[in-house]
Structures are given as structure tokens and as C-alpha cells.
Amino acid sequence: MKWYDLNARELPWRSTKNPYHIWICEIVLQQTRVEQGKNHYLNFIERFPEVKSLAYAHTDEVLLYWKGLGYYSRAINLHTAAQQIMTDFNGIFPNHFEEILKLKGVGKYTAAAVASICFDEKIPAIDGNFYRVLSRIFADDFDISSSKAYQYFYNLALLIMPDERPGDFNQAIMDIGSEVCKPKNPNCEVCPVRDNCLAFGIGNVQDFPLKSKKVKAQDLKLHYYHIRYREEFLIKQRDDSFIWKKLYDFPEKIPSHFEKWITHEKTIHHKLTHKNLEIVISEVVLDNKKEFQKFSEENHFIITNYEESHLKSFPKPLENFLKKEFEES
DNA sequence: AACCCGGGGAG
DNA sequence: CTCCCAGGGTT
Numbered sequence A: 001m002k003w004y005d006l007n008a009r010e011l012p013w014r015s016t017k018n019p020y021h022i023w024i025c026e027i028v029l030q031q032t033r034v035e036q037g038k039n040h041y042l043n044f045i046e047r048f049p050e051v052k053s054l055a056y057a058h059t060d061e062v063l064l065y066w067k068g069l070g071y072y073s074r075a076i077n078l079h080t081a082a083q084q085i086m087t088d089f090n091g092i093f094p095n096h097f098e099e100i101l102k103l104k105g106v107g108k109y110t111a112a113a114v115a116s117i118c119f120d121e122k123i124p125a126i127d128g129n130f131y132r133v134l135s136r137i138f139a140d141d142f143d144i145s146s147s148k149a150y151q152y153f154y155n156l157a158l159l160i161m162p163d164e165r166p167g168d169f170n171q172a173i174m175d176i177g178s179e180v181c182k183p184k185n186p187n188c189e190v191c192p193v194r195d196n197c198l199a200f201g202i203g204n205v206q207d208f209p210l211k212s213k214k215v216k217a218q219d220l221k222l223h224y225y226h227i228r229y230r231e232e233f234l235i236k237q238r239d240d241s242f243i244w245k246k247l248y249d250f251p252e253k254i255p256s257h258f259e260k261w262i263t264h265e266k267t268i269h270h271k272l273t274h275k276n277l278e279i280v281i282s283e284v285v286l287d288n289k290k291e292f293q294k295f296s297e298e299n300h301f302i303i304t305n306y307e308e309s310h311l312k313s314f315p316k317p318l319e320n321f322l323k324k325e326f327e328e329s
Numbered sequence B: 001a002a003c004c005c006g007g008g009g010a011g
Numbered sequence C: 001c002t003c004c005c006a007g008g009g010t011t
Helices: A002-007 A019-028 A034-047 A051-055 A059-066 A073-088 A108-119 A128-137 A149-160 A166-180 A198-202 A256-261 A289-298 A316-328
Strands: A218-229 A232-237 A262-271 A275-286 A302-305
Touching (some): A002 A166, A019 A034, A019 A073, A019 A108, A034 A059, A051 A073, A108 A166, A128 A149, A218 A289, A256 A275, A262 A316, A275 A289, A275 A316, A289 A302
Parallel strands (some): A218 A275
Antiparallel strands (some): A218 A232, A232 A302, A262 A275
């Protein structure tokens, strides 16, 4: 705690105990580096300053403010949870761990973070940093990819968690994990708990934490049709399954008599954490406005143009594709 | 308990 | 290339 008082990172959400702000911050930062999420957080709370404005917003706009962050179910769940607070909690942000946990998209970690930071509940917020710092301090080779890891390290954390300032304690562990006890090349020389760290004593800090599960990316091919009439083209909204939940993309099928209007194809290779994508985009240029509108109406596609498409959230590779198309023309 | 879900930066 | 990030939901 002494180290934290002197070395805490200066971050936008460190100066508030507003549970709405802390909640948004915690969701943004799930599996996301602080530097990557900081601006999204600031933009988000500026546009949606309290629960009500988020609850009453259109899903498309919530997704727009989430554009590029990934794990889009977080945005969908955030929107749902805001409405949940309006209906189930009378618009007042819940102030106990068990109630916060009921919010869609809020798991044990996030509920613990909000409860400890905003409401001073003594509950460890076990995130990736906590796993790493604890497993090194105790030289503990408990597999953090095990489904029992959370409960195991939760109990371990209680052994060293003070009664005072639980929120600051949780954030102190995060800062040590992020700035000192890093996954690679930890900076043990300046670590405030070095003398109490068993792994450091043994000299094998790099061996912790133990993580057995390794996920391999799978290959996936997608075929899109960029169907154009003059400056306009067709888009659709994805469903909430599979990848890129609720984001917008292009039609994936065309009637066979459209094939003669294919002018060229472009292949994009895009790497995701769990997938290696090969995306083929066929350019279909129609000279017949009636065909264009008929096809659009029959399949419930949306007619848009480059400027208008900025009001929708597209997957990263498709956004890059549109940008290049526009710059070339 | 296993599996799925993005995008980005570091090494 | 691999690993990991202020995890959670679904099956």
C-alpha cells in the first residue's frame, strides 16, 4: 500500500468512485491493455455519462463507441445491463457485490472490482495480474488455466488482503503486475515485495504462473460481395452469434445472374486471436438501379455509402477495405 | 469443465 | 512467430 501511494499510475478512472464510471472502465479493460482502452473509456463516458443515457441509446451507437475494441459481446451486454439497472434497480447502480454480479456481462472479477473500489467491500478482484503476482510471491504452480484457479487464488489473496482500502489494494496489485511483476522481463529490482517473494528467492520468477492450456488459431474463409451502384453499396448486420457480434458487414451470397457483374476480387488475410481469416471480397458493380434496389429489399440489406457507413461499426478488416476503396476512388 | 469471443502490442 | 492483456457467457 505504501508503494501504491507513491507509484500508482495516474489514470482517468482513478479520481472517481462513481460506480457507473468504474463499471464502464472495468468492462472496457477486460482482456484489454490500459493504453488500448483508455480513449475508448473517455469517449464512452462523455457520450453516455450516466446509466440512463446508455440504457436509452440505440444499439448501433453503443457499438460505434466500441468500434475496434474487440469482444463485441461486451458492448451488447453493457447496453443490456444499463437497461437492467433501470428496470430492476430503479435506475440506481447496485451497491453490493451480489447485486452487481447480477448485471449482464459482470462476472466475479468485475463485481469484486466495482464493490471494492466504489463501496469498500473487502473482496479480492482476481484478474490476470493477480494470478501472476500471487503465484510468484508464493512460488505456486497451481495451473491458472484450470477452472478452479479463481477460487484457489481468491483464498490465497484473502491471506494478504488488508481490511482497509480494499479497492486501492486490488488496484495496487494490478499496478505491480502491470509495471513491475510483468509477464516477461519482470522488474524485480524495484519490487516492493521482493523480499517476501518465494519465486524471487528461488530465482525462477519466469516459471510463474503455470498455464497449461494453449489455444491454437483455426483457419476460416469468408466470402463477401461488395455490391455497388454508383456511390452506394449494400451492408447487413451480423447476428449475435459467432464472430463480430452485431457488427455490420457485406452480403455473403448473390443470385447467379449477378456473377457477370463481378469486376474483380480482393483477398485479405487477417489474424485474430483464435482465427486465421482469409476474406475474399468480390466487387459487383451494377449499372441497373432497379436490380440494386430489388436485391436490397428482397434480402433486407441496407443501402449506404462511404460517408454514411461511418455511423456503423464494421469489423476491422472490412473497415480497412472500405477505407482503401474510398481512397482509391 | 471445455470452448468461444477481437484487436493490439511486446519480445 | 508466441504470448497476454483490469474476463464472461454458453454449452
